[in-house]
Amino acid sequence: MLREIEPLSRQINTHGINTHGNTHGHAPVLPNLPCHTCHFRSANFCGALFGRGGPATAIAGKHREIAARQNIYRAGEASDGVLMICEGWAVRFVQLPNGKRQILSVLMPGDLAGPTSLVEDQLIFSIQAVTEVRYCYFPFAEIRARLHDNPALFNFWLRLTAAEQREADRRLVDLGQRTAQERIAALLTYVMRRCEQRGELLDGEFPFPLSQQQIADFTGLTPVHTCRVLSSLRKKGVCEVGHGCVKVNEPAELQRLGTLK
Amino acid sequence: MLREIEPLSRQINTHGINTHGNTHGHAPVLPNLPCHTCHFRSANFCGALFGRGGPATAIAGKHREIAARQNIYRAGEASDGVLMICEGWAVRFVQLPNGKRQILSVLMPGDLAGPTSLVEDQLIFSIQAVTEVRYCYFPFAEIRARLHDNPALFNFWLRLTAAEQREADRRLVDLGQRTAQERIAALLTYVMRRCEQRGELLDGEFPFPLSQQQIADFTGLTPVHTCRVLSSLRKKGVCEVGHGCVKVNEPAELQRLGTLK
DNA sequence: CTCCGGCATTGATTCGGATCAAACCCGCGG
DNA sequence: CCGCGGGTTTGATCCGAATCAATGCCGGAG
Numbered sequence: 327m328l329r330e331i332e333p334l335s336r337q338i339n340t341h342g343i344n345t346h347g348n349t350h351g352h353a354p355v356l357p358n359l360p361c362h363t364c365h366f367r368s369a370n371f372c373g374a375l376f377g378r379g380g381p382a383t384a385i386a387g388k389h390r391e392i393a394a395r396q397n398i399y400r401a402g403e404a405s406d407g408v409l410m411i412c413e414g415w416a417v418r419f420v421q422l423p424n425g426k427r428q429i430l431s432v433l434m435p436g437d438l439a440g441p442t443s444l445v446e447d448q449l450i451f452s453i454q455a456v457t458e459v460r461y462c463y464f465p466f467a468e469i470r471a472r473l474h475d476n477p478a479l480f481n482f483w484l485r486l487t488a489a490e491q492r493e494a495d496r497r498l499v500d501l502g503q504r505t506a507q508e509r510i511a512a513l514l515t516y517v518m519r520r521c522e523q524r525g526e527l528l529d530g531e532f533p534f535p536l537s538q539q540q541i542a543d544f545t546g547l548t549p550v551h552t553c554r555v556l557s558s559l560r561k562k563g564v565c566e567v568g569h570g571c572v573k574v575n576e577p578a579e580l581q582r583l584g585t586l587k
Numbered sequence: 588m589l590r591e592i593e594p595l596s597r598q599i600n601t602h603g604i605n606t607h608g609n610t611h612g613h614a615p616v617l618p619n620l621p622c623h624t625c626h627f628r629s630a631n632f633c634g635a636l637f638g639r640g641g642p643a644t645a646i647a648g649k650h651r652e653i654a655a656r657q658n659i660y661r662a663g664e665a666s667d668g669v670l671m672i673c674e675g676w677a678v679r680f681v682q683l684p685n686g687k688r689q690i691l692s693v694l695m696p697g698d699l700a701g702p703t704s705l706v707e708d709q710l711i712f713s714i715q716a717v718t719e720v721r722y723c724y725f726p727f728a729e730i731r732a733r734l735h736d737n738p739a740l741f742n743f744w745l746r747l748t749a750a751e752q753r754e755a756d757r758r759l760v761d762l763g764q765r766t767a768q769e770r771i772a773a774l775l776t777y778v779m780r781r782c783e784q785r786g787e788l789l790d791g792e793f794p795f796p797l798s799q800q801q802i803a804d805f806t807g808l809t810p811v812h813t814c815r816v817l818s819s820l821r822k823k824g825v826c827e828v829g830h831g832c833v834k835v836n837e838p839a840e841l842q843r844l845g846t847l848k
Numbered sequence: 849c850t851c852c853g854g855c856a857t858t859g860a861t862t863c864g865g866a867t868c869a870a871a872c873c874c875g876c877g878g
Numbered sequence: 879c880c881g882c883g884g885g886t887t888t889g890a891t892c893c894g895a896a897t898c899a900a901t902g903c904c905g906g907a908g
Binding site for chain 1 (some may be wrong): 681683684685687689691706708710711712731734735741742745746748749751752753755756757758759760762763764806807848
């Protein structure tokens with residue numbers, strides 16, 4: 327059987343959740359969750375930003391929370407800051423006029439959403455919470471100012487943009503050259519790796535809150551065909567996907583399917 | 588009739604051209620083409636890098652030249668610098684083990700190749716000259732050092748990475764959601780726009796040295812199907828592609844085909 | 849408990865693009 | 879002048895994924 331992913335709500339905040347698609351500009355700030363209790367206080371971006379034990383309040387990253395399925399950011403809105411996912415999953419996507427959508431990337435805790443948007447601009451993508459999401463918001467001006475006199479942050483930023491570019495390149499190859507099965511296997515492998523790093527991979531099992539529709543939007547397929555591929559993977563005994571998580575029985579085989587060619 | 592694209596060779600250098608697939612590390616440096624004669628001396632990257640009329644030699648960007656079809660950079664090679672295309676066209680692509688390739692982006696004069704690789708790394712893509720190419724090479728260390736005390740360069744860099752990201756996102760949508768005709772129309776429109784900016788769009792006609800095979804590799808299609816789509820566009824009277832250039836009869840229609848949905 | 853609505857599943861059919869194959873065109877070397 | 883070879887064109891066929899459609903499966907509201 328598949329382990330359930332526990333909804334990370336509850337103990338934090340069940341009231342006051344934004345339920346009508348607001349942007350981060352309107353999502354409620356959580357007053358009782360300052361940076362010093364945040365999981366990412368000393369990791370990745372925040373670690374570089376704050377330095378070793380420096381005062382977290384210097385650059386007021388504000389924690390906010392938003393319910394699943396709500397938009398965190400909508401394409402075209404004014405954007406004067408960067409946000410980091412602290413808890414939960416989100417997707418960065420482009421909404422097409424004909425109703426289709428392309429998911430550009432999956433955002434997991436620690437990820438910055440649209441980091442290259444350090445330049446104020448009309449962004450073409452939107453961001454939507456997949457699960458309930460707690461995130462943190464940093465104004466451009468603060469970051470840019472600090473990039474100059476904070477070498478750690480500067481290095482982090484260069485590495486980050488490089489990594490984003492490389493990931494985008496990889497996805498381009500996926501969508502341009504690979505079959506449905508390969509794309510889906512690649513996605514599962516990618517998420518598995520990331521969960522492994524976060525210590526969330528237990529016995530081949532890891533949380534996976536994306537719906538089949540969302541997998542389809544990510545891989546450029548239809549939900550129907552996505553379902554068939556997942557069924558096929560299940561029949562082959564490679565893995566099972568559902569109920570908010572994935573159980574991988576044959577990691578090597580999954581890896582092979584996603585890397586091949 | 589279609590206007591021929593004049594080979595930009597000749598008056599510069601017909602001897603000494605690298606004809607055996609070397610990397611920039613081995614391509615001959617052109618001693619007689621210092622920065623002060625370069626077309627891009629005061630534009631884009633170089634403009635920001637050198638400042639207003641500052642000494643071009645401070646950061647010795649070295650001009651090199653390479654013949655069409657040769658590799659400028661090969662995936663996996665050590666990379667300790669950034670290169671800028673000064674003259675000619677190149678493509679940035681991923682070579683797959685099964686012989687297929689995915690072209691990630693088309694590089695035209697003024698473009699930086701793999702700019703996000705300011706971090707030394709194993710790059711997953713290669714770069715190949717489409718026409719004869721003259722390019723310029725800048726070591727990472729120099730650029731990084733100058734990013735700190737050169738606000739113009741710093742801003743340029745932020746804008747550049749943002750623009751790259753946005754372009755990658757757009758391509759992801761193309762490959763994930765659009766039909767063959769739409770992808771090809773989008774490519775032609777993109778190149779037309781860029782040529783227009785460079786003043787190379789005359790009477791709907793602009794240089795286009797990509798082969799059908801290369802268009803196919805860019806769009807994730809087969810050369811055969813690419814040919815069919817081009818034929819269809821020709822029959823519709825929208826545009827003609829061939830002999831190194833494109834003649835667009837109905838820009839609005841081409842635009843529509845590439846943007847639609 | 850039952851009804852209802854959204855997601856997942858499965859089958860039948862269609863269609864866009866790949867693949868296979870043959871001819872064609874044209875520049876080039878001999 | 880001829881023959882060669884790489885890229886282009888066109889036709890016939892195949893296949894992967896989309897589309898259309900029906901059924902099943904919960905989970906939540908009443």
